[in-house]
Amino acid sequence: MKAKKYVVLNPFVGEPKKSDFTIGIEESLPALQENEFLAEAVYLSVDPYQRWQRDLSYPYDMIGGQIARVIESRNDAYPVGTWVMGHFGWRTYTVTKPDDERFSAKLPYLYRLPDFGDLPVSLGLGVCGRVGNTAYFGLTEFCKPEPGETVVVSGAAGAVGSHVGQIAKLFGCRVIGFAGTDEKCEWLTKELGFDFAANYKTVDLGKYLDQNAPKGVDCYFDNVGGEVSSIVMSKMNEFGRVAVCGSISTYNETNPDKMKATVLQPLIVGKQLSIHGFLVNRFADRTIEGVLQNLKWIREGKIKYRETIVHGFENAIDAFIGLFRGNNTGKSLVKIN
């Protein structure tokens, strides 16, 4: 049996390019040893963090989560037919076992999917996986929204952001989202129940917040960083809470002069803001709690989701680049076949 995989050849400079990868390198898989199983990838996850790995030496096998099905097994806990989320990278087949040190740096790197019933298993990479947990734990642990408060979400039509805004609505908040097209903003307000949404590329965000958050912003869930975030934070109320989840507006920036945003420190002090950077890995031991909470909300019809699926293993880089061009709404995925 042979697996195909992506190898990253060199650091990305600016937007990732196809020439940064070797696509479809073949690797012979060993016969299964005691405790091992063979997993066949069905969906690959495409995520912004795959752009800013800085602790890996080149070349390296492309990292990433996948939803895979066990097709051979010598491990009773992972019988044939089991669906798993595995942080195996962009590869088609994987021989692995629990505590596999090749993958275990990325927590959680392996777990059996709960029963999704008639919902698609792809949700295990999105709303019922790492993305959903990023939204759930990031919002509840760091923003701690209270009913009636105003919550602003940037990157609002993406995988994490679209979920965050809906949870904030469940908490009884007034929710404002910023996204990169009018169509995305319409989806946020008309389908997902955001109170307001604006296109950050065309709207004066300061004026927009003055109009639509007249009592100020209590919580900010920051997916994008940069000047957008400085504007939002400049409108925050005393004791406002910021969850810094990501800063995608900076990931491809090569010009240091453009990596600057308005100075906020006096305001942070004056308003006594709490600003928390976080990685979802921190909640690895609560993974299934988050997955089951999000699954429950989806089954109850309280959370909606969208997936942007690119078909074909060979097309994963198109999906990856698409993240930085705003091509996706909701979770970006690759379906292998």
Ligand code: NDP
């Ligand atoms: P998204 O689904 O949000 O995809 C990326 C989106 O970002 C694009 O669709 C685009 O939407 C927007 N975008 C791209 N470039 C820019 C830019 N220059 N300025 C503003 N928006 C831009 O990805 P995720 O939901 O998976 O991730 C969202 C953020 O959360 C990222 O920053 C990511 O790194 C971070 N993250 C952090 C985690 C953690 O543990 N802390 C875990 C998971 C994600 P648009 O059309 O609106 O521009």
